[in-house]
Amino acid sequence: MQKFANPTLFLNLANAVLPYLIAITAVLFTLGLYGALVTSPADYQQGETVRIMYVHVPASWIGMFAYGFMAFFSAVALIFRHPLADAAAKTAAPIGAVFCFLALATGSIWGKPMWGTWWVWDARLTSMFILMLLYLGYIAVWQAIEEPFLAAAIARIVALVGSIILPIIKFSVDWWNTLHQPASVFKMGGPAIETRMLAALLTMALAYTALFLTLHLISMRTEIAKRKLRQSRLFEIRGN
Amino acid sequence: MWQGLVLEAKSLACERGGRLIFNNLNFVVGGGELVELRGPNGAGKSSLLRLIAKLNEPAAGSLRLSGSAQDLATQAHYIGHHEAIKPALTVKENLDFWANFQAGAANLAPFNLHQLAHDEARLLSEGQRRRLSLSRLVSVMRPIWLLDEPTVGLDQSAVTNLRNVIKAHLVMGGLVIAATHADLGWPNARVIKLAGGG
Amino acid sequence: MDWAAHNAGFVEAAYAISAFCIIALAFWIWRQDRLTARLLKNLKN
């Protein structure tokens, strides 16, 4: 892990990998969208609206994946004192938050035709909403603390505490949901998923994951550049 | 009271806010010695005291205390600019807390604060607050004293009190490291200059 | 109730908001990258 310590090695690798990653993302998206909009059938009950699943499920998957990604690199930063790990966690947060928001937006758009209201306190949507709060809290820590070293130390703790509480929140919200059973129980993904539907869904999920990795790689490059700028600016001010 | 105390620093370096304050600093301080840290502002006098008190991690090098079983931090008193005084509590309650917390006994006499014992700390002047903070030295017996500009704000009688207290401590085999420009009245005090500005 | 007529436009809305957010995010990240890269370049010389 130490060999990534100096950013230059990481940057060379990132610059080498990036074009391929962008190409893969583009290919996956065209395949996924083609599958989602054209080849996969309409649902016998919901009709066309089931196609929202192809943007909702991958978005919520990335929303959760990004938070796990953040918690993992925060743990790495805590245990191995690795400077790049903090940057990896910090840059993953805004991307994860956007996808989390997307999951909420598409979820509520999908809910309207099914449940007739824009928002239902369904277990999954509620957990996703709370995950959004955890993201905002984490990002707010980076904004609130100027000194980068201190901000990293506090953000690490917030990410790890969040990742410990998340399963507990999921458990309590699911239990709470069964307690107050909503009127009509309608499985988000529809009763049975057809193979063509599943194929489209998986391709879209892969496309979203590739997109996340691409955006994260670019953000990492920016973060490293910012760090160099900050150090050189400190250097100028003190002149030593 | 304390025998064979030796505090040794080897190629000590300190960094704060990404900037190198000082590096490869070496010194050895034995029991009964008073060391005065001299140097311009920002030279790292306070940072060195905080390193010894284990409040900060050194960027490099090592600090070792031999001649005492316990860990360095539990053998040291650090009197800095923050006086750790609760305005709402009385003078005695403030000192009692630190005495109970670090297994000692409150002793207001050496810095003659006994008349103010039952006044609320809120009413104390700057000098009196300083004397209350210094009273921790004589309430909890610890061999290593780390004083950050102890004489600031003290009147003449308080400075003499401080000199007597330091003298008694050094005679008992303790050691004192003070960042100060004032004369602490100990004839063979050693001086360590921190260049500052690296 | 005819599903198709009833919920026209929801699918389009979902895809539209997804596309908009992803493109906005990608654009913001790309602009940040170009900005810092340029600052770093003219810092070097």
Next chain:
Amino acid sequence: MGALKAILWRDLALARQQGGGLGAAFSFILAVVVLVPLAIGPDLVLLQRLAAGMLWLSLLLAVLLTAEQIFQRDLEDGSLELMTMTTVPFELIALVKAIAHWLTVSLPLAVIAPPLGLLLNLDINQLPIFWLSIIVGSLALSLLASLGGAITAGLRRGGLLVSILVLPLYIPVLIFGVSATTMLMGAQSAVPSLLVLLAITLLCLVMVPLACAAALRAYMR
């Protein structure tokens, strides 16, 4: 052990001296209990269904109000730093301060709140279970508030950040705390909810001081 007792005594004395936020927190709960019926209307049946939830919510927010003060003053006046210079592990010191906050703010509120429930037409035979659940829950609320307080201790305007950080942590406590009473309404046993609430409180008792100590050390570095 003497050291921990000393901290507890000092914090209790300080709280007695300055009211330690209990006054503000209690007036907050009083406000909620008075305003809810005025806002929702005097329909006793509706109020009864809301009573447990409203009281829990007001206690949770009242404790959140005082979260910032738990560590901030000690960090600023340097006593927290000096407390690291002892053999006592710093995690225990963070725990004792959270418990001092519990004893001075959350516990008194948890004891006073249930009788106020009668204003919201809380059913008499629900009162004992409600009282038990809110007392157990108040410890978890204080611990989680101390975690928010530690994470924002070194910041000047940490108020907004505390609520955003601590609210998600409160959710499991709120869900199982309220359900202990509402289960009774549905003639089901409240024991499972109480047990889960107790489990969450114990988990906080162990995990929260670790996180608090880590955050405070970062600020003192």
